[in-house]
Amino acid sequence: MRSLRTLRVMLSVTAAPLLLAGAGLMHPRHLTATTAGHWAALHIALLPVFPLLALGLLVPLWGRPRPDAEGALTVLCWAGCLCFAAYYSGLDAVAGISAGVVVDHGVHGAAGRLFVVGDELGRAGVYGLAVASLATCAALWRRCGVRVFPGAAMLLVSCWSFVDSHIFRPRGVFTMLGFAVAFALLSAAAPRSAEGVREPGRPTKRG
Numbered sequence: 001m002r003s004l005r006t007l008r009v010m011l012s013v014t015a016a017p018l019l020l021a022g023a024g025l026m027h028p029r030h031l032t033a034t035t036a037g038h039w040a041a042l043h044i045a046l047l048p049v050f051p052l053l054a055l056g057l058l059v060p061l062w063g064r065p066r067p068d069a070e071g072a073l074t075v076l077c078w079a080g081c082l083c084f085a086a087y088y089s090g091l092d093a094v095a096g097i098s099a100g101v102v103v104d105h106g107v108h109g110a111a112g113r114l115f116v117v118g119d120e121l122g123r124a125g126v127y128g129l130a131v132a133s134l135a136t137c138a139a140l141w142r143r144c145g146v147r148v149f150p151g152a153a154m155l156l157v158s159c160w161s162f163v164d165s166h167i168f169r170p171r172g173v174f175t176m177l178g179f180a181v182a183f184a185l186l187s188a189a190a191p192r193s194a195e196g197v198r199e200p201g202r203p204t205k206r207g
Helices: 002-026 036-046 050-061 069-104 110-165 171-189
Strands: none
Touching: 002 036, 002 050, 002 171, 036 069, 050 069, 050 110, 050 171, 069 110, 110 171
């Protein structure tokens, strides 16, 4: 039973980055009239996937936050994940779907401006993810100590790379794989919070 619960947790935190890594292998390197249809279709398919990247931060901290420092860090994580989900979805919609559609229909001069706006949205989203990552690592450090360091280091490096790599191969693919490894390490380092999901209002045993 315990091993099945562990498997479910690992799948929940690694599925999105692994899917995004696979999508990065298929992502066109440049937006042209030839690749525009594929570009737009891929980003439509990924629209619900990008926000799920935040599960790797939310699952290890699952449960109602307590009125203490760890609870405040959990709420900060939630806020950063919301920022990421909103603004990075904006990047996907603007620089992915919209830019692909206008180029596919031969509209000249619009794609460049869409990329500028999309990049601004994407950076805001990744900064939100970075804040959520720092909050998660701090909360887990308070709970689990030095066991979180390997996952935290991998997570912060992945956030730094994500700012300008998106999922473009090769670096974007490695960035997504880095997130998958980081989320797995953090979940493994905090088994009581990630595997034993606590019910709202019921404190997790800390002993």
